[in-house]
Amino acid sequence: MSEDHEIRHADPREGFDRGEPKAGAIAVFGIASVVLLILTIVALQAYFNKIWEQAVYEKILAPPSEELQDLHNRENWNLSHYGYMDKGKGTVRIPVDRAMDLFAQEAASGKLFYPAKATAPKKEEPTPPAPDQAAPAAGQAPANGQAPAPAQSTAQTPAAAPAKK
Numbered sequence: 001m002s003e004d005h006e007i008r009h010a011d012p013r014e015g016f017d018r019g020e021p022k023a024g025a026i027a028v029f030g031i032a033s034v035v036l037l038i039l040t041i042v043a044l045q046a047y048f049n050k051i052w053e054q055a056v057y058e059k060i061l062a063p064p065s066e067e068l069q070d071l072h073n074r075e076n077w078n079l080s081h082y083g084y085m086d087k088g089k090g091t092v093r094i095p096v097d098r099a100m101d102l103f104a105q106e107a108a109s110g111k112l113f114y115p116a117k118a119t120a121p122k123k124e125e126p127t128p129p130a131p132d133q134a135a136p137a138a139g140q141a142p143a144n145g146q147a148p149a150p151a152q153s154t155a156q157t158p159a160a161a162p163a164k165k
Contacts, residue, residue, distance in 0.1 A: 064072075078093065085091040094102075106112065 079096050081093075081095060083093045085093050
């Protein structure tokens with residue numbers, strides 16, 4: 001049976017590559033492929049970041065709308081010009097610069113509109129117990145199942161203490 005199948009040997013005249021594979025060319029091709037892959041990934045990431053930042057700017061950080069600019073301009077004009085707030089009541093609006101000048105003049109002359117002296121805090125008055133809820137004797141629980149009220153202290157808290165001059 002083994003005689004039926006002959007092993008055919010290649011004839012050198014048929015033409016095949018007798019040399020070894022070129023390892024240097026294969027290595028250069030592999031390294032170039034990896035470098036090209038890395039450059040492609042970096043370029044795509046940079047492109048994505050640029051597009052993302054552009055979209056964020058256009059949707060969030062873009063210049064305000066024309067309506068908002070008109071509102072700001074109207075508010076700035078109101079802050080810098082005289083006008084009536086309520087003509088019937090005689091309430092007027094003055095520019096901020098003029099209001100600051102008037103306030104500085106009042107402060108210099110001593111006519112401040114808020115109290116400048118420190119005041120002592122008001123003493124807290126204890127609230128008397130309601131007449132229908134008589135306090136139980138010490139050591140006894142109330143009849144309705146509630147916890148007994150804490151004993152009131154006669155010591156004054158710092159807020160209730162009179163101010164020293």
